[in-house]
Amino acid sequence: MAEDLVLDIKDLVVHYETEDADVCAVNGIDIQISKKRTLGLVGETGAGKTTTALSILNLIPNPPGVIKNGSIHLDGKDILKMSQEDLQKVRGNDVAMIFQDPMTALNPVMTVGEQIGESIMLHQNISKQEAFEKAKEMLKMVGIAESRAYDYPHQFSGGMKQRVVIAIALACSPQLLIADEPTTALDVTIQAQVLELMKQLIQEKEMAMLLITHDLGVVAEVCEDVAVMYAGRIVEKGTADDVFNHMRHPYTEGLFDSLPNLKQRGEQLVPIRGLMPDPSDLPPGCSFAPRCPYATEACTKSIPPLKSVEGSKTHFVACTAYENPDFSLRRNENGK
Numbered sequence: 001m002a003e004d005l006v007l008d009i010k011d012l013v014v015h016y017e018t019e020d021a022d023v024c025a026v027n028g029i030d031i032q033i034s035k036k037r038t039l040g041l042v043g044e045t046g047a048g049k050t051t052t053a054l055s056i057l058n059l060i061p062n063p064p065g066v067i068k069n070g071s072i073h074l075d076g077k078d079i080l081k082m083s084q085e086d087l088q089k090v091r092g093n094d095v096a097m098i099f100q101d102p103m104t105a106l107n108p109v110m111t112v113g114e115q116i117g118e119s120i121m122l123h124q125n126i127s128k129q130e131a132f133e134k135a136k137e138m139l140k141m142v143g144i145a146e147s148r149a150y151d152y153p154h155q156f157s158g159g160m161k162q163r164v165v166i167a168i169a170l171a172c173s174p175q176l177l178i179a180d181e182p183t184t185a186l187d188v189t190i191q192a193q194v195l196e197l198m199k200q201l202i203q204e205k206e207m208a209m210l211l212i213t214h215d216l217g218v219v220a221e222v223c224e225d226v227a228v229m230y231a232g233r234i235v236e237k238g239t240a241d242d243v244f245n246h247m248r249h250p251y252t253e254g255l256f257d258s259l260p261n262l263k264q265r266g267e268q269l270v271p272i273r274g275l276m277p278d279p280s281d282l283p284p285g286c287s288f289a290p291r292c293p294y295a296t297e298a299c300t301k302s303i304p305p306l307k308s309v310e311g312s313k314t315h316f317v318a319c320t321a322y323e324n325p326d327f328s329l330r331r332n333e334n335g336k
């Protein structure tokens, strides 16, 4: 297991120190991802997901961003201690990142074949001609006819553009693929196809993937492991089965209750009351306490650590309520 570890983040703390505030975007998180596995990082807007992703490439804009603490090992190498030169190599060869809007990653005045070919040439010492032939193969791999290599991005639909972006990302055979809301801009049916493709490629190429999303439906589709992030902390993590079928954190329950598109739900949608706290002014104790239907005074006293759930090696939760051994979430009561 340990030798398969691709990404190992320990106690990462990232702030944005702006003129008028100290934004505590990421407040001490741990993430591990092994080969052939996908971890879904879920949470509301502003939870710190993208900040976490950018940290992995040491791409936090500085100023105002500052990585205050932590280590990030990629295949055993500490990213945060690397020289700029080594970092550049890692960015091109070991990690690839895909964003929500495929157009930002594509050049409108180059054919997609040329663009994929260019990415291949950055990593392999081959001629333009050979790279173009390989680009065609990559297109086929992502389900696009080879003949389309001669077309320009605007001739493709949104879903196909994102497939092209995936082909470019995979041209360097990265060990880790970071996908930040990769399908949010796509239609639901296309979304499922692109996710299915990514899932299949992770297995085939023996990569690891960090999939960032606010959509638990997407996580259910693709991820073996899940980390739920709230106000810069991971409040619950585990296998998809742990988090979907045996959830422990009131925030996770809140996310499920407010979700429109998960199969097993017959109930009414209930949004989580209130808003996530301002990360430059976090409340004392558990950050979710002000919105939590189960919160007691104890929850506002100290920040609950992420503790392993009794009897499980994979499931962790950060919630003071479990100091009472009889506590259980409303959703779990019937199932107990």
Ligand SMILES: Nc1ncnc2c1ncn2[C@@H]1O[C@H](COP(=O)(O)OP(=O)(O)OP(=O)(O)O)[C@@H](O)[C@H]1O
Binding pocket: 016, 018, 023, 025, 043, 044, 045, 046, 047, 048, 049, 050, 051, 052, 061, 064, 065, 214, 279
């Ligand atoms: N350059 C910046 N300067 C100041 N604050 C920033 C900067 N970038 C992000 N933040 C703040 O850091 C916090 C975390 O932002 P981040 O983008 O990591 O969240 P996220 O979980 O990815 O959200 P979303 O789902 O909206 O993409 C937010 O409060 C955000 O406003």
Ligand code: NI
Binding pocket: 049, 050, 051, 180
């Ligand atoms: Ni984001």
